Amino acid sequence: MRDRKENTYLVATQSQLMWWKFRKHKLALAGTAVLALFLLIALAAEVLSPSTPFARDTEYVLGPPQLMRFVDAAGKWHAAFVCAQRQERDPVTLRMRYKEDPAERIPVRFWVHGEPYVLWGLFASDVHLIGLEGGSLHILGTDDLGRDVLTRVLYGTRISLSIGVIGVLISFVLGLLLGGIAGYAGGWIDGLIQRFTEFIRSIPSLPLWMALSASLPIGWTGLQVYLAITVILGFLGWTSLARRVRGKLLSLREEDYIMAARICGCSDGRIVSRHMLPSFLSYLIVDITVSFPNMILGETALSFIGLGLRPPIVSWGVLLQSAQSIQTLAMQPWLLSPVAFIVLAVLAFSFVGDGLRDAADPYSR
Amino acid sequence: MLRQILRRIAAIAVTLALTSVVVFIIIQLPPGDYADRYAYKLIEGGSSVTEADMQALRAYFGLDRPMPERYLAWIGNIVLRGDFGLSFEYRRPVMEIVGERLNFTFLLLFLTLFITYGVAIPIGIYSAVRQYSVGDYVFSIVAYTGLAVPNFLLALVLLYVNVTCFHTTVGGLFSPQFMDAPWSWARFLDLLSHLWVPSIILGLGGTGLQMRTMRALMLDEQNKLYVTAARARGVSETRIIVKYPARMALNPIVSTLGWELSRIISGAPFVAVVLALPDTGPLYLNALLDQDMYLAGTMLLIMTALTILGTLVSDLLLALLDPRVRQGAKA
Numbered sequence: 001m002r003d004r005k006e007n008t009y010l011v012a013t014q015s016q017l018m019w020w021k022f023r024k025h026k027l028a029l030a031g032t033a034v035l036a037l038f039l040l041i042a043l044a045a046e047v048l049s050p051s052t053p054f055a056r057d058t059e060y061v062l063g064p065p066q067l068m069r070f071v072d073a074a075g076k077w078h079a080a081f082v083c084a085q086r087q088e089r090d091p092v093t094l095r096m097r098y099k100e101d102p103a104e105r106i107p108v109r110f111w112v113h114g115e116p117y118v119l120w121g122l123f124a125s126d127v128h129l130i131g132l133e134g135g136s137l138h139i140l141g142t143d144d145l146g147r148d149v150l151t152r153v154l155y156g157t158r159i160s161l162s163i164g165v166i167g168v169l170i171s172f173v174l175g176l177l178l179g180g181i182a183g184y185a186g187g188w189i190d191g192l193i194q195r196f197t198e199f200i201r202s203i204p205s206l207p208l209w210m211a212l213s214a215s216l217p218i219g220w221t222g223l224q225v226y227l228a229i230t231v232i233l234g235f236l237g238w239t240s241l242a243r244r245v246r247g248k249l250l251s252l253r254e255e256d257y258i259m260a261a262r263i264c265g266c267s268d269g270r271i272v273s274r275h276m277l278p279s280f281l282s283y284l285i286v287d288i289t290v291s292f293p294n295m296i297l298g299e300t301a302l303s304f305i306g307l308g309l310r311p312p313i314v315s316w317g318v319l320l321q322s323a324q325s326i327q328t329l330a331m332q333p334w335l336l337s338p339v340a341f342i343v344l345a346v347l348a349f350s351f352v353g354d355g356l357r358d359a360a361d362p363y364s365r
Numbered sequence: 366m367l368r369q370i371l372r373r374i375a376a377i378a379v380t381l382a383l384t385s386v387v388v389f390i391i392i393q394l395p396p397g398d399y400a401d402r403y404a405y406k407l408i409e410g411g412s413s414v415t416e417a418d419m420q421a422l423r424a425y426f427g428l429d430r431p432m433p434e435r436y437l438a439w440i441g442n443i444v445l446r447g448d449f450g451l452s453f454e455y456r457r458p459v460m461e462i463v464g465e466r467l468n469f470t471f472l473l474l475f476l477t478l479f480i481t482y483g484v485a486i487p488i489g490i491y492s493a494v495r496q497y498s499v500g501d502y503v504f505s506i507v508a509y510t511g512l513a514v515p516n517f518l519l520a521l522v523l524l525y526v527n528v529t530c531f532h533t534t535v536g537g538l539f540s541p542q543f544m545d546a547p548w549s550w551a552r553f554l555d556l557l558s559h560l561w562v563p564s565i566i567l568g569l570g571g572t573g574l575q576m577r578t579m580r581a582l583m584l585d586e587q588n589k590l591y592v593t594a595a596r597a598r599g600v601s602e603t604r605i606i607v608k609y610p611a612r613m614a615l616n617p618i619v620s621t622l623g624w625e626l627s628r629i630i631s632g633a634p635f636v637a638v639v640l641a642l643p644d645t646g647p648l649y650l651n652a653l654l655d656q657d658m659y660l661a662g663t664m665l666l667i668m669t670a671l672t673i674l675g676t677l678v679s680d681l682l683l684a685l686l687d688p689r690v691r692q693g694a695k696a
Contacts, residue, residue: 202673204627208391211388305650307650329529333525346515
């Protein structure tokens, strides 16, 4: 039995070894599951959310989260339900507030008809995964215009993650290109690119991002701002990748198999892309995973202080804009809920990155 | 060694000159200028602004001259007279406005740096020496949390906890009685007592990172032969840890000091905006929003200069710490 195990180990392919190694990292597995969930949310926010991001529930403005209950006031069990909310005046502060009416139960249903939407701009529908029969469900409460917070956070996931993806792609291509040229060409080209990289690195990133995004014209549409912010984040994040690529290429240049390839008459482009890149691709993937949180946090931070994305675009940072004042924090703490999503996403990316780093070198113990 | 340092300083001067050009270009980027903004404010206030007024405004702010000329004037005044230009919004020299706030920022940065390393290095050593102990796990969790929660969100959450649980605010840097008081020892202590909260918020991420780094480096070093050799000679355990692996592990930590400073500088404006600190953070944000270019440009320049100085300091510290670096510099 033991022999057989050892044999499977010896004949396993590189990718199998990597997977086995990755599997051992339990937190990384959990992180992968969370990321898969986020991906699902980003793809199908319309269906998963109980409402649409701009639908206003005027009956329930700045309403607290509705608790899902299973036991009524009399102690009887039911399928999931929420209690109806009644508006009343606080006798002390004289503010209007919402109070649950335990007498009236509204059952929670799956696949209910609600606000109409067009999925991916193609399929018109009004079916939501979860909702109330006659009425709208607000699991995370509503904001100052009566819009559902959970819905907006789910839609924000799409924007925030896509900024991460595009930003990382831009910085990946740039880092690969500049690092590759520097590492392969060497000499004065290397020196020049090195100086340039160091120069960009010496400017503190977030203040620089602030200055660049402050320079976007106020008249731009949401989409233009979105693209510009992505490009800004991407263009400044490539430096560490470029350094990594350069270092690896410099050390690989001296290897015998590269010399062999050169003697065989391979072109420079072929040597770099076919012989050098595959040998450290796994490290690049790790670097990409690790740089995701930076992009997401960069966007969040910029949007939060009002220099990044602007409403009506819904992103995690934009949502947090409304949670800036102490007044809001004290009275409507549920507006802080995007924080949980951000932290979860960042943690998931870090753990997956950790696991990938271990797996990238499957022969180490 | 001295030659090495002089060469570094020359390189820094070149980088700073380049930075000033880039900063100036970035600050110029927004369409329109302060004159437009000012005219807009006037029109909003009910007065009418003619084309001639606009030209007079531009001339008044010095915005009518071509960009290279304005840059040369700006940089010339900085180098020759330490004059960073005039803030449009406040109609006062930039340095006058930045002055005291800059001191707060410096104090905040150094306190943060101090706390970061003061906490991270001992705990990193402890975590490595007592690997997989309860303390190691607790500190690891804290470190990961610090790494995952961005500092301005941490500041937000802290504000929330303060408002709901303690009914106090953490905003500001002074107690009311010291707000406008002249500088005294008591006022300084009051400042410190307000400053440590933002410092910890700002430094938690870096502390987590450095703690993990220190732990990993110590784990690598403490099983090496020279440690065994020291133990065989009968050196006491504390002395072994402090004098041998810890000293080796300190090298990478010290050499990344510049990056750590850069990270802290980077996060500081956001924490300051959330906690409403009267330092340069909110000032920088408003200057950007108002297109107050010399004010914003000066602050970006100062932040960059600090980062570059940080790398120089870390190189010097490394040379001080490691004889091999000194020897290498000589050869």
